[in-house]
Amino acid sequence: MRIGSTELGKGRAYVIADVGSNYNGSLEMAKEYIYAAKEIGVDAVKFQTYEAATLLNPFKPGGEPWQAYDVVKKYELPLSWHQELFDHAENMGIEFLTTPFDLSVLDELSRIGIRAFKIASGDLTFSPLLRKVGSFGKPVLLSTGMADLEEVRLAIRTLQENGSRHIALLHCVSNYPPRFEQVNLKAMVTMAERFDVPVGLSDHTSGNTTALGAIALGASIIEKHITMDRQLGTPDAPFAMTVAEFGRMVTDIRNLERALGDGVKVPAEDEREERTWARRGIYARVDIEAGGPLTMENVKFVRPENGVPASEWSRFEGKVLRETLTKDRPLKRDYI
Secondary structure: OEEOOEEOEOOEOEEEEEOHHHHOOOHHHHHHHHHHHHHOOOOEEEEEEOOHHHHOOOEOOOOOEOHHHHHHHHOOOOHHHHHHHHHHHHHHOOEEEEEEOOHHHHHHHHHHOOOOEEEOHHHOOOHHHHHHHHHOOOOEEEEOOOOOHHHHHHHHHHHHHOOOOOEEEEEEOOOOOOOHHHHOOHHHHHHHHHHOOOEEEEEOOOOOHHHHHHHHOOOOEEEEEEEOOOOOOOOOHHHOEEHHHHHHHHHHHHHHHHHHOOOOOOOOHHHOOHHHHHOOEEEEOOOEOOOOEOOOOOEEEEOOOOOOEHHHHHHHOOOEOOOOEOOOOEOOHHHO
């Protein structure tokens, strides 16, 4: 699975900085996030594309006004800005992604050049959206918050039946932030085994603990919210990482990926020489005359490993020396 020129897979996670509402209604601030994300080594910066009128009903089931409606409306990212933001990201060399919440915007997003679609957890069961997204044949990042395996399976099937061939699943807990005991990172592994697709984590916890844990468990994608300031006053700012924190997380992720290695148990290149100095050889504890046997009483096992290694003692115990071995000299094979 590729997004643009980047291949998603084990060994190097695709890191997404989710701006959400934290652009705070400012086109210039939105551009600043793109610049900052590139500077700290992020692969993609993500926004959200919606209109409150097509996302929320203004009234709750009981008929009273839903205050969330006005909040959501305040942070609509104008569709007219998307091409400018996409072009800015292209110039910066970072992928521009967005989460579409409205069927009517999909054609325009595709025309702009969006290379992959992100589906929010809440829309995993919004089959009309899934069908249309699938029809573009572009990679899909599907968040799975609040879902069980059967719902995930049905969403994948809907996407595939309508043209999707490349789908990645993001494990997610749709609380902001969730408690650590709610995260259940191993569910990400379950989805990888069940559906045989790339998996990752859309994370709303504080800090980078769960992101690093996901990497250790094989995540191909990490998505977290980013903010210029947690006191910004936007809905997403309080649980988002600051740019500096996000940058440290990216560094930690890359270091962890290097540390995980390939799983083959062999000495590291730099430690091969160290084996001589860290392992023990067989040495004379006292002068051992020629014709005398080797015993636990007249030898010692000390570093460095010189001559016969301590691991071979069972083959040499009781053997007779052909020449005198003086105190502190290592035992050589041709002394026997």
